[in-house]
Amino acid sequence: MNAAIISIKNLCMSYGKTAVLKDISLDIRPGAIHALLGPNGSGKSTLIKCILGLVIPKSGIITADGIPTDMDWQYRRQMGYMPQIANFPENMKVKELVKMMKDVRNQAAPKEEELIALLKLEESLSKSLKSLSGGTRQKVNALLALMFDAPILIFDEATVGLDPVSRLHFKNYLLQEKAVGKTILLVSHFIQEVEELADDIIFMLEGKIYYQGSLQALKNNNHGDNLEKVIASILDPETPNLKMYA
Amino acid sequence: MLKIIKYSVFDLLRSRWLMIYFLFFLAASGLLFSFSGDASKTLVSLLNVEIAIVPLVSTLFGVMYFYNSREFIVLLLSQPLKRMTIFLGMYLGLAFPLSLCFLLGSSIPFLVSGDATADPLAFVFYLLTGVFLSFIFTAMGFLIALKNDNRIKGFGLSILVWLYMLIIFDGIFLYILMAFQDYPLEKLSLALTLLNPVDLSRVLVLLKLEISALLGYSGALFNDFFGTAAGIGMAFFAMLLWIGFPVAAVMWLGKRKNF
Numbered sequence: 001m002n003a004a005i006i007s008i009k010n011l012c013m014s015y016g017k018t019a020v021l022k023d024i025s026l027d028i029r030p031g032a033i034h035a036l037l038g039p040n041g042s043g044k045s046t047l048i049k050c051i052l053g054l055v056i057p058k059s060g061i062i063t064a065d066g067i068p069t070d071m072d073w074q075y076r077r078q079m080g081y082m083p084q085i086a087n088f089p090e091n092m093k094v095k096e097l098v099k100m101m102k103d104v105r106n107q108a109a110p111k112e113e114e115l116i117a118l119l120k121l122e123e124s125l126s127k128s129l130k131s132l133s134g135g136t137r138q139k140v141n142a143l144l145a146l147m148f149d150a151p152i153l154i155f156d157e158a159t160v161g162l163d164p165v166s167r168l169h170f171k172n173y174l175l176q177e178k179a180v181g182k183t184i185l186l187v188s189h190f191i192q193e194v195e196e197l198a199d200d201i202i203f204m205l206e207g208k209i210y211y212q213g214s215l216q217a218l219k220n221n222n223h224g225d226n227l228e229k230v231i232a233s234i235l236d237p238e239t240p241n242l243k244m245y246a
Numbered sequence: 247m248l249k250i251i252k253y254s255v256f257d258l259l260r261s262r263w264l265m266i267y268f269l270f271f272l273a274a275s276g277l278l279f280s281f282s283g284d285a286s287k288t289l290v291s292l293l294n295v296e297i298a299i300v301p302l303v304s305t306l307f308g309v310m311y312f313y314n315s316r317e318f319i320v321l322l323l324s325q326p327l328k329r330m331t332i333f334l335g336m337y338l339g340l341a342f343p344l345s346l347c348f349l350l351g352s353s354i355p356f357l358v359s360g361d362a363t364a365d366p367l368a369f370v371f372y373l374l375t376g377v378f379l380s381f382i383f384t385a386m387g388f389l390i391a392l393k394n395d396n397r398i399k400g401f402g403l404s405i406l407v408w409l410y411m412l413i414i415f416d417g418i419f420l421y422i423l424m425a426f427q428d429y430p431l432e433k434l435s436l437a438l439t440l441l442n443p444v445d446l447s448r449v450l451v452l453l454k455l456e457i458s459a460l461l462g463y464s465g466a467l468f469n470d471f472f473g474t475a476a477g478i479g480m481a482f483f484a485m486l487l488w489i490g491f492p493v494a495a496v497m498w499l500g501k502r503k504n505f
Contacts, residue, residue, distance in 0.1 A: 053324075054320060077326040081324040089318055091261060104325055
């Protein structure tokens, strides 16, 4: 196995008195798709935000490519992040926003054209952001996260607002990106999506990592072939046929 | 940081509200001027408009802009940028256009009529204090929004800060003067004036107008202090501190805030 591209050691985080992350240690290997699963409130988003520096942990160390993230903000150059909600300066046009992001990152966007075509954003480029539908905003969000060709891609329930066709494109795109060696961290509640995409599963429960390993091993350990049922049986052994875990 | 400022200004200059703010000062200044026809009197009336409206609009704009940009701030924070760059950039990106609207709106009627010459220094001070007030209260707005995630609380607090600076402080000031009238209060009242940027603006402009002669003993006292170069320097230094403290607090809190 390659050395970890993101390494987390003894990470603790609390909002006020509520502990959200409890002593998390985690190594993320490069070149794979990692799905971060867990019920609502299990700390998935907080963990991702800690990696991105949006949330300041109480204690613990996070290193990206060997560099502690609290020392050098430049590490974010290696990352593309797509959050669940997209909200932009409303008076700007899409192409102005794209230009601005290139400008503030001071980086070229080698994937810009390809993604605009893939996401069918050509017609929206000259529209102002406030006139876009939620789904189109989400596509703009995807464009911003992916166009810099960053080696680490992080998605926080990113496909929620997308239509089925765009979601399919999105999935294929992620597999392509994995094939060229990108590391992808994905928070998703769509079990099917996770089963199709993920190499590794990180299952979180109440601020701790309950399971980390390959998808197949998780299924084998829990004697099931259906991930949804496996997760339900972990969460509630009494009702193995629980439909949704969240 | 210049890039963040550039794009914030760029975004805001297209905002309808900023346009309304500019037109408000243009109309107030133009109408007052055409009614009185006297630059000095217009300036006094405008001063009253300035010290009420500039702090109110700057604080509310600061709070509103911060709340509305929250997701955008998250997007910027996930980019390879320093937190300080983002917050300072957004602050300056709002304070500049607000100041510009005030400057242009209130000076165009004077410049067009060519009548700013009656009390040129008072006019310059009026514009300067307006810019200072814009920067001070935008920072207050940012600070309030950064400290309070609850929008209702944020807006409530900003109204309270505005009321305090405009009215409540003066009430306390007067009460102190009344309560301690048996003691020499000259230094105390000068010091108290430095503690409120709104009062400071008022005093700075009024003393440059000829009507300051009508202010009697206290006017003479203030003139002795604020009329000298050292006094004016001190007053503007106090205004600078009034910008510096909230901005420093914004930076300090911004560095530690979880999004």
